[in-house]
Amino acid sequence: MATSGKIKLVTFVTGNPNKLRELNSILLTAGLSDRVVNKDIDLPELQGLPEMVAREKCRLAAERVGGPVLVEDTSLCFNALGGLPGVYIKWFLDALGPDGLPKLLAAFPDKSAEARCVFAYSRGPGQEVKVFAGVCPGSIADKPAGDNRFGWDPIFKPDGFHETFAQMVPEVKNTISHRAKALSLVRDFLVGELE
Numbered sequence: 001m002a003t004s005g006k007i008k009l010v011t012f013v014t015g016n017p018n019k020l021r022e023l024n025s026i027l028l029t030a031g032l033s034d035r036v037v038n039k040d041i042d043l044p045e046l047q048g049l050p051e052m053v054a055r056e057k058c059r060l061a062a063e064r065v066g067g068p069v070l071v072e073d074t075s076l077c078f079n080a081l082g083g084l085p086g087v088y089i090k091w092f093l094d095a096l097g098p099d100g101l102p103k104l105l106a107a108f109p110d111k112s113a114e115a116r117c118v119f120a121y122s123r124g125p126g127q128e129v130k131v132f133a134g135v136c137p138g139s140i141a142d143k144p145a146g147d148n149r150f151g152w153d154p155i156f157k158p159d160g161f162h163e164t165f166a167q168m169v170p171e172v173k174n175t176i177s178h179r180a181k182a183l184s185l186v187r188d189f190l191v192g193e194l195e
């Protein structure tokens with residue numbers, strides 16, 4: 001376990017292959033993708049504020065991996081619902097599907113929403129946890145549009161675009177997304193952290 005100096009590799013702990021694909025293509029452009037390896041470990045997720053969820057996931061991941069780890073937690077917040085589903089989006093999506101989520105807003109004129117991504121990094125068990133957050137403002141479409149490959153992408157329209165994330169080519173999503181914004185902070189940090 002590295003406790004001082006520079007580190008060689010970081011393990012990105014996620015069970016979500018779409019997150020991994022996006023991380024790899026975003027970090028590829030920074031020349032860092034070969035320094036991040038993946039481990040699919042099903043970590044228990046404490047629920048609460050997004051930063052706390054990511055911090056706790058990171059603490060557990062560091063214990064399981066025994067070295068430098070990166071994790072992330074993603075929320076989808078509907079402004080008309082005071083920020084819900086937020087960190088609970090995975091369970092809402094599983095229960096309602098992309099078709100059902102817009103129905104939660106049927107009674108509200110305000111369809112605005114925010115996609116939030118919090119990455120958390122630690123050098124190993126018991127080490128400090130650093131967090132890096134990215135937010136993408138947008139709105140919830142009335143019905144899904146685009147390919148159904150990744151979660152709620154078919155219903156989220158980022159501000160300034162007429163398409164949902166699912167209708168965009170990956171290069172566009174990966175430039176403007178919540179994940180891209182958080183990863184640009186992660187990338188700046190990792191440049192100093194990696195040998």
Ligand SMILES: O=P(O)(O)OP(=O)(O)OP(=O)(O)OC[C@H]1O[C@@H](n2cnc3c(O)ncnc32)[C@H](O)[C@@H]1O
Nearest residue numbers: 013014015016072073074089090093150151152153
């Ligand atoms: O193993 P982890 O990294 O926790 O992966 P996960 O799929 O459980 O992910 P989260 O706990 O962060 O839950 C977020 C939910 O939102 C979905 N999601 C995350 N990022 C997304 C994105 O950029 N576009 C669409 N859906 C996304 C994801 O599939 C989950 O259903």
Ligand SMILES: [Mg+2]
Nearest residue numbers: 015045073090
């Ligand atoms: Mg999860």
